[in-house]
Amino acid sequence: MSNVTGKWDGGYIHTDASGRKLYMIRKQVNGVRYEISTRAYSETAAHAQLKLFQANPGAYDPNGNRKRMPSTSMLSWSGIPRLLKGQAEQRQVDR
Numbered sequence: 676m677s678n679v680t681g682k683w684d685g686g687y688i689h690t691d692a693s694g695r696k697l698y699m700i701r702k703q704v705n706g707v708r709y710e711i712s713t714r715a716y717s718e719t720a721a722h723a724q725l726k727l728f729q730a731n732p733g734a735y736d737p738n739g740n741r742k743r744m745p746s747t748s749m750l751s752w753s754g755i756p757r758l759l760k761g762q763a764e765q766r767q768v769d770r
Contacts, residue, residue: 683718685725700725704732713737733762
């Protein structure tokens with residue numbers, strides 16, 4: 676059975692069914708709450724992932740893939756609501 680077994684600088688430690696410690700990020704940045712796995716099983720690796728998260732929380736991907744953000748030169752005023760809706764939906768998918 677999985678459970679929360681401790682805290683670290685970026686959030687909490689989750690012990691999986693195999694007994695491995697998985698480091699999770701739990702932060703609130705600019706009013707947006709994030710709770711996402713670092714996919715790291717050591718504190719050193721988790722801290723490296725935390726630095727990547729802190730650099731750009733909205734685009735953070737523990738796999739190292741960069742999420743593409745639309746070019747501002749291609750964004751019109753009429754497209755802003757659609758962009759914001761897409762970003763909100765993506766945050767829900769990432770959780």
